[in-house]
Amino acid sequence: MSAKGGPTITRRTALGAAAGAAAGVALGAAGARLGFGAAGGGDLGSVAAARGLTPEEAEAALRSYVPGGDLDEYLIFASGGHSGQVLVIGVPSMRLLKVIGVFTPEPWQGYGFGTDQGNRVLAEGSDPAKSLPLRWGDTHHPALSETEGDYDGRFLYINDRANGRIAMIDLRDFKTKQILDIPNLQTSHGGCFVTPNTEYVHISSMTPCPITESGYAPLSRYKEDFRGFSTWLAIDPDTGRFVLDKSFQIELPPYTQDLADAGKLASYGFGFINSYNTEMATGGNFHEGHGDPAASLESTATKNDYDLLHIIDWKKAEETVAAGGVKVLHGMKVIPLEVAADEGVLHFAPEPRNPHGVDVNPTGDYICVGGKLDPNASVYSIDKIKAAIDAQDYDGTDPFGVPILRLDSVLEAQVELGAGPLHTQFDDEGHAYTSLFVDSAIAEWTLGPKAGISEDQAFRLVEKIPVHYNIGHLVTAHGDTVAPHGRYMVALNKWSIDRFAPVGTLHPQNFQLIDLDAEPLRVLADMPIGIGEPHYVQMVALDRLDRTLRVYEPGTDPVTMRRSPHAVAAGEERVERRGREVDVYMTAMRSHFTPDVIETRQGDLLRLHITNIEQTPDATHGFAIPAYDVEASIDPGEAVAIELELSRPGSFAMYCTEFCSALHLEMQGWLLVAPA
Numbered sequence: 001m002s003a004k005g006g007p008t009i010t011r012r013t014a015l016g017a018a019a020g021a022a023a024g025v026a027l028g029a030a031g032a033r034l035g036f037g038a039a040g041g042g043d044l045g046s047v048a049a050a051r052g053l054t055p056e057e058a059e060a061a062l063r064s065y066v067p068g069g070d071l072d073e074y075l076i077f078a079s080g081g082h083s084g085q086v087l088v089i090g091v092p093s094m095r096l097l098k099v100i101g102v103f104t105p106e107p108w109q110g111y112g113f114g115t116d117q118g119n120r121v122l123a124e125g126s127d128p129a130k131s132l133p134l135r136w137g138d139t140h141h142p143a144l145s146e147t148e149g150d151y152d153g154r155f156l157y158i159n160d161r162a163n164g165r166i167a168m169i170d171l172r173d174f175k176t177k178q179i180l181d182i183p184n185l186q187t188s189h190g191g192c193f194v195t196p197n198t199e200y201v202h203i204s205s206m207t208p209c210p211i212t213e214s215g216y217a218p219l220s221r222y223k224e225d226f227r228g229f230s231t232w233l234a235i236d237p238d239t240g241r242f243v244l245d246k247s248f249q250i251e252l253p254p255y256t257q258d259l260a261d262a263g264k265l266a267s268y269g270f271g272f273i274n275s276y277n278t279e280m281a282t283g284g285n286f287h288e289g290h291g292d293p294a295a296s297l298e299s300t301a302t303k304n305d306y307d308l309l310h311i312i313d314w315k316k317a318e319e320t321v322a323a324g325g326v327k328v329l330h331g332m333k334v335i336p337l338e339v340a341a342d343e344g345v346l347h348f349a350p351e352p353r354n355p356h357g358v359d360v361n362p363t364g365d366y367i368c369v370g371g372k373l374d375p376n377a378s379v380y381s382i383d384k385i386k387a388a389i390d391a392q393d394y395d396g397t398d399p400f401g402v403p404i405l406r407l408d409s410v411l412e413a414q415v416e417l418g419a420g421p422l423h424t425q426f427d428d429e430g431h432a433y434t435s436l437f438v439d440s441a442i443a444e445w446t447l448g449p450k451a452g453i454s455e456d457q458a459f460r461l462v463e464k465i466p467v468h469y470n471i472g473h474l475v476t477a478h479g480d481t482v483a484p485h486g487r488y489m490v491a492l493n494k495w496s497i498d499r500f501a502p503v504g505t506l507h508p509q510n511f512q513l514i515d516l517d518a519e520p521l522r523v524l525a526d527m528p529i530g531i532g533e534p535h536y537v538q539m540v541a542l543d544r545l546d547r548t549l550r551v552y553e554p555g556t557d558p559v560t561m562r563r564s565p566h567a568v569a570a571g572e573e574r575v576e577r578r579g580r581e582v583d584v585y586m587t588a589m590r591s592h593f594t595p596d597v598i599e600t601r602q603g604d605l606l607r608l609h610i611t612n613i614e615q616t617p618d619a620t621h622g623f624a625i626p627a628y629d630v631e632a633s634i635d636p637g638e639a640v641a642i643e644l645e646l647s648r649p650g651s652f653a654m655y656c657t658e659f660c661s662a663l664h665l666e667m668q669g670w671l672l673v674a675p676a
């Protein structure tokens with residue numbers, strides 16, 4: 001493989017690459033001495049030998065090592081699964097840089113422990129019909145915002161598998177700004193993607209939902225009363241926020257809608273969703289004792305030879321919405337299923353049974369479907385799909401009247417890869433990489449002429465690399481964009497088994513860094529993941545994140561990114577009382593809160609307006625009142641608001657939770673609540 005595109009290589013990285021190459025040669029030559037090392041005269045060969053490393057292992061270490069003070073070339077944003085959070089990891093160092101609080105309260109960031117911003121975001125993102133506010137989510141599919149089909153480093157979206165919600169994180173400060181509990185979606189799974197100019201963030205349902213008034217329907221009415229939904233959330237281009245009144249949904253049959261991807265370039269204007277359980281099985285293997293053991297969902301939902309790839313023309317959907325072809329369901333504009341079928345918004349194509357991933361290649365010409373129960377990747381051609389739609393080249397309809405395109409007329413190729421193909425990523429040379437769950441391997445294969453591969457080399461398996469173990473997703477640098485970088489790939493392995501020191505019965509998962517420039521492919525590093533359970537990730541060049549703030553403008557509200565109405569400047573500290581209402585305007589700086597003693601009475605309503613008036617990077621202060629379950633993190637320049645009903649009398653300690661200075665321990669005070 002030739003050298004790949006990517007960000008400008010830093011001085012140290014260039015040196016690192018040279019060192020790696022040199023070490024590879026030197027170590028390969030039985031540990032010959034190298035002219036550099038720990039103290040300028042070290043001997044890498046004997047260090048490797050002393051540590052019992054093979055030359056390959058020592059070289060892999062050099063290729064992924066990033067010295068302190070140098071920066072990683074890429075960041076990956078990984079879902080944190082049922083931790084509800086997002087993990088930020090450097091590549092190639094494979095070091096965890098940050099855990100972003102998203103759907104679950106996170107004390108270090110003061111997210112959801114009393115400050116207005118965390119509480120507000122979590123409360124606004126919880127359907128009031130559920131117990132409030134929801135305290136966990138199951139983050140699955142991150143989607144970085146895009147401009148012209150490439151990551152623009154502005155926003156990150158991620159869905160909540162558990163509750164059918166979606167969150168927006170602003171990459172200026174890596175904080176969650178908005179959570180939306182999406183109408184008509186109980187759950188979602190892999191249906192999260194952005195369109196090439198972030199016109200929409202798409203999210204589809206996983207489990208179909210009853211569309212009855214009460215939200216209840218017996219399973220005997222599954223076909224009649226349950227529906228899936230494809231949701232197109234319009235995005236405000238300046239703030240990245242969801243704009244509900246410009247958003248719409250498309251009603252879908254009650255199949256299980258699974259992974260999805262946006263069309264790009266050749267397929268711009270389309271979206272693709274896989275489905276399974278087109279059998280519409282509802283389980284029932286032990287239904288109050290009279291179930292049928294053979295009726296388990298897993299056996300009934302795998303009967304059909306084919307499930308249905310959903311092909312959505314979202315430009316047509318926009319026209320349909322503009323022409324009024326919608327009903328309103330729970331406040332959301334919905335294109336009814338019949339309308340979607342009649343207006344050509346929705347077509348189906350058969351796909352081998354129980355497919356999982358659907359991934360569009362960088363040119364947008366090929367739609368690659370992983371078979372799960374089929375050893376093939378099935379490749380569909382957008383040219384053929386468009387021609388078949390124009391010619392109404394149908395093989396009948398599904399039970400809901402949606403036309404099914406003839407498989408032979410839309411399928412470009414099938415490539416046998418191995419057992420359990422799931423997800424596919426791409427490089428810049430027309431190659432695809434598909435995870436094989438059952439094989440615990442990744443298959444590298446070639447796409448076709450539209451991706452720059454010659455006819456005689458097209459659609460072939462190139463090689464397979466074992467990974468450890470049970471791989472789910474995988475990611476390549478800019479692997480979901482029109483311009484992938486190649487260079488690095490990371491395998492997200494569900495099981496680690498024997499790879500790490502034993503830490504009890506719940507084992508870490510294993511991210512493995514793979515060198516895409518090596519031939520054959522090889523693993524450079526393992527990274528245990530002790531926060532579960534990652535699903536999808538995206539990898540973006542660090543130099544795209546050029547808007548990242550080091551400190552806030554003084555008095556910023558992180559939710560709005562504007563000056564907060566609660567901002568307090570130095571010298572403006574004060575206490576205002578109106579009857580039972582007490583407003584405390586407070587500043588924090590090394591090493592004191594001003595004021596540091598607050599005198600109130602039981603029954604008062606206390607409002608704290610606190611600004612960290614520092615402008616020094618890292619000079620974060622915490623603010624905790626443990627007796628009232630309050631814990632804020634106030635980054636330099638940040639303003640927070642805390643509101644408390646003072647029901648419990650006492651003399652309560654408050655303190656700074658961040659080791660901010662030599663006199664950090666002195667940064668404390670008193671909340672005095674006199675008995676009524």
Ligand code: RUQ
Binds near residue numbers: 141189356423473
């Ligand atoms: S899909 S179990 Cu991302 Cu393979 Cu979720």
Ligand code: CUA
Binds near residue numbers: 656659664667
């Ligand atoms: Cu401020 Cu410790």
